[in-house]
Amino acid sequence: MDASPAATPPALALHDVSKRYGRHWALARLTYALPSRRSLLLTGHNGSGKTTLLRLVATALAPTAGRVEVLGRDAVAQRDAVRQEVALLSHTSFLYEDLTARQNLVVLARLLGLASPGDAAEALLTRVGLTRRTQSPVRHFSAGMRKRLAIARLLMKTPALALLDEPFGELDPAGIQAMEGLIGELKASGTTVVLATHLIDQGMALCEERLHLQEGRAVPA
Numbered sequence: 001m002d003a004s005p006a007a008t009p010p011a012l013a014l015h016d017v018s019k020r021y022g023r024h025w026a027l028a029r030l031t032y033a034l035p036s037r038r039s040l041l042l043t044g045h046n047g048s049g050k051t052t053l054l055r056l057v058a059t060a061l062a063p064t065a066g067r068v069e070v071l072g073r074d075a076v077a078q079r080d081a082v083r084q085e086v087a088l089l090s091h092t093s094f095l096y097e098d099l100t101a102r103q104n105l106v107v108l109a110r111l112l113g114l115a116s117p118g119d120a121a122e123a124l125l126t127r128v129g130l131t132r133r134t135q136s137p138v139r140h141f142s143a144g145m146r147k148r149l150a151i152a153r154l155l156m157k158t159p160a161l162a163l164l165d166e167p168f169g170e171l172d173p174a175g176i177q178a179m180e181g182l183i184g185e186l187k188a189s190g191t192t193v194v195l196a197t198h199l200i201d202q203g204m205a206l207c208e209e210r211l212h213l214q215e216g217r218a219v220p221a
């Protein structure tokens with residue numbers, strides 16, 4: 001039986017969402033729906049609330065008021081189910097610092113139950129261009145190398161929804177270009193991307209929708 005388009009829940013739905021830190025409202029009464037199979041560019045000046053919004057969707061934070069839904073599931077009431085579907089790439093992306101890049105990926109491949117963890121790790125290291133410093137623990141990596149390893153983890157996991165917080169930050173021009181290609185591959189594999197960046201041109205080329213924040217409110221870009 002064909003599912004009618006109306007039966008497909010939005011990839012992301014924000015229902016009157018607010019988030020307060022102490023006395024400061026980081027997000028104020030945000031309502032928005034991202035249609036299924038569309039990717040979202042999230043823009044706004046420093047401090048406009050982009051990271052806060054991504055952390056709410058990733059279930060790392062709970063809203064002060066309102067409701068966040070991911071693929072039709074409530075991000076608070078169904079937190080564990082939502083966590084299976086989303087992955088967040090941020091400057092604090094979780095990596096095992098004492099392990100090499102390959103070892104980090106092998107650990108994830110085993111967790112995911114992949115048939116050949118070593119082969120999967122090698123293939124991804126080549127794909128993201130992490131073929132140098134193969135014996136170094138991640139703690140010696142540059143910020144750009146960490147970004148590449150973090151995107152490799154996302155590519156291995158292929159989450160339904162990938163939340164990318166400044167994926168181009170700390171990358172050189174060649175790194176930015178490579179990251180654009182990798183985000184394109186993530187989308188081609190069926191992942192919906194929510195991308196927060198100050199690089200508007202790169203973001204517009206990768207995303208079909210845009211949400212612009214100003215002091216925690218959605219405003220026309």
Ligand SMILES: Nc1ncnc2c1ncn2[C@@H]1O[C@H](COP(=O)(O)OP(=O)(O)OP(=O)(O)O)[C@@H](O)[C@H]1O
Nearest residue numbers: 021022024026044045046047048049050051052053
């Ligand atoms: N843990 C926190 N405690 C208190 N205030 C916070 C906290 N996290 C964020 N804020 C405040 O909430 C507001 C929104 O911050 P947020 O990091 O979400 O913005 P942003 O758009 O991601 O900014 P940037 O572009 O600089 O990354 C800012 O005023 C920030 O100072």
